Amino acid sequence: GITRHYKFNIQMQNVTRLCQTKSIMTVNGEFPGPRIIAREGDRLIIKVVNNVQYNVTIHWHGVRQLRSGWADGPAYIAQCPIQTGQSYVYNFTIIGQRGTLFWHAHISWLRLTLYGPIVIFPKKGVAYPFPQPFKEIPILFGEWWKADTEKIINQSLQTGGAPNISDAYTINGLPGLLYNCSAKDTFKLKVKPGKTYLLRVINAALNDELFFSIANHNFTVVEVDAVYVKPFKTNTILITPGQTTNILLKAKHFHPNATFLMAARPYATGPASFDNSTTTGILEYHQPSNKTKKSNKFPLLKPRLPIFNDTTFATSFVKKIRSLANAKFPANVPKKVDKHFFFTVGLGLIPCPQNQTCQGPNNTKFAASVNNVSFVQPNIALLQSHYFNQSKGVYTTDFPANPPFKFNYTGTPPSNIFVTTGTKVVMLPFNTSVELVMQDTSIIGAESHPLHLHGFNFFVVGQGFGNYNSSKDPANFNLVDPAERNTVSVPSGGWVAIRFLADNPGVWFMHCHLEVHTSWGLKMAWMVMDGKGPKQKLPRPPADLPKC
Numbered sequence: 001g002i003t004r005h006y007k008f009n010i011q012m013q014n015v016t017r018l019c020q021t022k023s024i025m026t027v028n029g030e031f032p033g034p035r036i037i038a039r040e041g042d043r044l045i046i047k048v049v050n051n052v053q054y055n056v057t058i059h060w061h062g063v064r065q066l067r068s069g070w071a072d073g074p075a076y077i078a079q080c081p082i083q084t085g086q087s088y089v090y091n092f093t094i095i096g097q098r099g100t101l102f103w104h105a106h107i108s109w110l111r112l113t114l115y116g117p118i119v120i121f122p123k124k125g126v127a128y129p130f131p132q133p134f135k136e137i138p139i140l141f142g143e144w145w146k147a148d149t150e151k152i153i154n155q156s157l158q159t160g161g162a163p164n165i166s167d168a169y170t171i172n173g174l175p176g177l178l179y180n181c182s183a184k185d186t187f188k189l190k191v192k193p194g195k196t197y198l199l200r201v202i203n204a205a206l207n208d209e210l211f212f213s214i215a216n217h218n219f220t221v222v223e224v225d226a227v228y229v230k231p232f233k234t235n236t237i238l239i240t241p242g243q244t245t246n247i248l249l250k251a252k253h254f255h256p257n258a259t260f261l262m263a264a265r266p267y268a269t270g271p272a273s274f275d276n277s278t279t280t281g282i283l284e285y286h287q288p289s290n291k292t293k294k295s296n297k298f299p300l301l302k303p304r305l306p307i308f309n310d311t312t313f314a315t316s317f318v319k320k321i322r323s324l325a326n327a328k329f330p331a332n333v334p335k336k337v338d339k340h341f342f343f344t345v346g347l348g349l350i351p352c353p354q355n356q357t358c359q360g361p362n363n364t365k366f367a368a369s370v371n372n373v374s375f376v377q378p379n380i381a382l383l384q385s386h387y388f389n390q391s392k393g394v395y396t397t398d399f400p401a402n403p404p405f406k407f408n409y410t411g412t413p414p415s416n417i418f419v420t421t422g423t424k425v426v427m428l429p430f431n432t433s434v435e436l437v438m439q440d441t442s443i444i445g446a447e448s449h450p451l452h453l454h455g456f457n458f459f460v461v462g463q464g465f466g467n468y469n470s471s472k473d474p475a476n477f478n479l480v481d482p483a484e485r486n487t488v489s490v491p492s493g494g495w496v497a498i499r500f501l502a503d504n505p506g507v508w509f510m511h512c513h514l515e516v517h518t519s520w521g522l523k524m525a526w527m528v529m530d531g532k533g534p535k536q537k538l539p540r541p542p543a544d545l546p547k548c
């Protein structure tokens with residue numbers, strides 16, 4: 001591979017959407033941010049300079065960061081934030097990955113506007129395992145908020161109330177013509193009849209899983225989370241925040257003036273408030289000459305999306321995602337398991353501090369937890385304190401392997417739904433083979449939780465509804481061609497089972513990729529110890545690693 005250099009200047013920029021101009025944080029003044037391009041095996045050296053009045057970090061979501069945990073990015077986990085006027089060089093190599101990933105800010109809710117695609121091509125001379133597309137186009141979903149989201153989330157954390165919802169979803173930063181004042185702010189994709197396009201779809205939205213579809217067109221799904229899958233056809237995809245999905249779109253032989261609407265809107269399972277609006281873009285067929293341009297007006301055809309709570313569609317879509325699992329792209333599913341974990345994920349409450357009024361139910365604060373532990377962000381990066389053996393007062397290693405109490409997760413919740421708080425991690429010896437079952441508790445909100453694991457790809461070996469049954473369910477696990485990914489949705493009222501090999505020394509964050517749940521504490525960290533071999537150790541931190 002070669003070395004590629006990028007410079008990310010974090011700076012404010014005025015951007016107008018929905019008839020309102022707002023000063024937002026951007027990389028180099030671009031919104032969405034610049035595209036990172038690499039080939040498998042390349043080294044990326046990205047200098048991030050902070051020119052805004054907020055602390056910033058950047059995360060390279062889905063990049064495995066094999067022995068380069070110092071470049072992973074989550075604030076107070078992998079590094080202290082880059083302060084105003086400071087800079088940090090992220091230095092890492094893309095090992096064994098090709099496909100679509102994305103980068104985003106990883107502190108508070110700054111990823112609202114600080115995000116962009118990472119496009120990883122195969123090694124030189126290596127073809128895709130599907131027909132070479134004519135063109136490749138990133139499609140990024142995001143959210144637009146008129147209000148200041150930093151104020152909103154900080155207020156939510158202080159008062160314990162639920163934060164507001166977004167004002168629009170966006171495709172490549174544009175809300176699309178169904179929103180007020182947005183006819184001009186509509187993403188357009190021009191295609192040539194008969195050609196095949198690779199859409200690199202990224203869900204960078206803060207808080208919502210999305211359905212996506214284009215009128216009168218089918219997609220062929222070929223890759224998820226930068227791993228090839230067995231191709232399958234669908235007219236709609238479901239994509240959770242943190243996931244990426246590569247789809248082939250074949251332009252048909254429509255009249256050269258034909259136009260079609262592409263649309264995305266949420267999949268939501270519960271009564272929890274969400275923005276039920278639709279972002280749209282336009283698929284336009286090329287107009288070969290000016291003559292035909294005005295003469296034929298075609299109606300804009302709209303796609304039919306599943307209804308917002310169509311769990312049947314969601315479940316069947318997810319089940320179709322299978323690894324290629326062939327000689328060239330084997331699925332290295334861990335066959336034996338060294339350590340079993342069972343984590344409950346869901347919402348809960350924390351008591352209101354004395355002399356304060358709180359806006360959660362019955363004067364409490366909303367919280368979220370893993371195994372009833374709501375994660376408290378430390379004041380110094382976990383990776384730093386781990387590396388220098390300074391855990392005291394920063395974290396403890398007693399994160400529970402099982403929930404403190406079990407109940408019927410799909411029935412009436414227990415009367416006490418208070419969570420505990422702490423900065424707890426799981427220690428894993430190098431090369432531990434892990435099986436983790438995550439069970440949604442359905443407490444308070446009926447929502448799916450897109451769990452994202454840093455530092456690894458995992459295999460989704462099982463999934464189901466109701467309570468996980470450890471004596472029955474493993475018999476149905478798929479150890480042959482399960483989806484390999486970095487973000488999986490734990491279904492509302494159900495569970496998923498994943499397996500991964502802890503072959504990457506460092507500290508690895510795992511959290512719900514719905515920003516509101518992360519903020520409320522639905523997060524934890526795995527600490528993978530060094531192995532004995534020279535290639536099994538985490539190197540020293542770079543000299544410019546930010547200090548807290």
Ligand code: C2O
Binds near residue numbers: 061454511
């Ligand atoms: Cu996409 Cu921890 O992040």
